Amino acid sequence: MTTLCCGGCSWPIPVESWNREEGVRCPVCGEKIVALVFPAIARARSGAQPEGLVSETEASCFYHPGSRAVVPCDECGRFLCSLCEIEIDGRRLCPKCFENSLASNRLEAAETQRTMYDTIALALATFPLLLFWPAIIGAPAALYTVVRRWRAPLSILPRTRIRFYLAALFAAAELAGAGFILRAILRLPRVQ
């Protein structure tokens, strides 16, 4: 069973101190701890065990021939026992399809990381401008990122594409400015 510890001194919190609304003093460091405990703490740690085959006519798991199949994979249709079944996003997948979906970013609920290309594009459009000349490289790179990653999924949290729009706007303005400066330089009268 999980042992709950004080966040200050790591001393185990006595069971008598659990779920006390007003909190209790840690016997060691004396800080007033609030430990909210839920029924999951009493649950057994092991998962569902697969059932064995009763007769030869029963469908068996694709990965465990000795276990009874309980559900087909929603992706490939293979029969799965309760050990192999992975339920995610309302779908039941086999381990192989789960891995494939994860690799191709089709499982938002299992994603652990996303790159914020809109922030990168905006940074490319703005930061180089602080040193002026690097903007000549930063602006095209920002435009390329905007075009190339426009359809890339953004954060899984609420987020608009405003950074992409701003990056494109700044980059276009910088390129226009660079063109204007270049034109002005070319039009300067040559010193004899």
Next chain:
Amino acid sequence: MAKNKSIYRKLTPRRRGIGGFSQLWLASDHILLVRSSRFVEQYRRFALADIQAIVVTPLADHTPWQLAALGASIVWTLVFLVVDSTAGKIFFGATGAIAIGFSMADIALGRRCRCYLHTAVTRELLTPVSRLRSARAFLERIRPAIEAAQGTLSFDQIAAIAPAVTATPADAPPEVPQAPGYLPEALFGLFLVNAVFVLLMQRFPNELDNVLPTTFFGEFVILIFALARRGVRDPRRLVYALMVIALLFMSWDAVGLARSFTHYMGSVMEQSRRGRPAPPSLTGWVAFEHAPAVLAAGWRMVAGVAGLVAAWFERPVKTA
């Protein structure tokens, strides 16, 4: 613009750091912990049905330090009143205002805390819940959601699972001996060295004037570090009381040094105004006149000797 539909509702405000932020969001069946470095977001999900416990522990009260920081910020800001140049006024005014803002926000946010979320396989520090006030708000929102997914744990059920948990309040933890370190001794030793420097400066003013500001600054840094680090590590009392008294004398020395430096700079300006070449370095600056030098050396001698003796007698005896 297509609106990005999300299944998440905000649980806590962003906790911003130098390299990004972290934040908690609530979905219908899980909590999402987001750690962002601005360019990459990392996600950790905790199913509401799997959360075993949430433990909130307040951290030590730092109100005196927060007030001291606010006071220091105000003093820093007020320097703009005595500085003549516009750039100096802007620098001290702006940086001081920012420091005051941060100090006041730190005090207003309240006491700090640590919040841990326990599941069967992890114990996760919820970094966005770093203040007691936000922890209370977080618990008020998350508790009904978890109880809706799992139900509640009655005291009878807790009593039933009690034997599985071994620790009881009767089991006092063994005392972990912590070495108090030798920082106070180093400080008092430095006091004695500086006392000698101050006296030698009277004899060799040009050679040692540039050394003293550095060693004085070293004294100050070690003293502040020793006081801040003390905590529960060092049971000695007298040495730290001596340090606080020494801090007052150091402040007096700092005022004297600032006064003599201002006087020196004034003479340099006056010389340049008259068209005479200004001295190239600080060689013309006399840090202490005779009387302040005797005082500076004297209190350092006394504090150094008394501190070393007190540190020797108060040092806890090592037990085998």
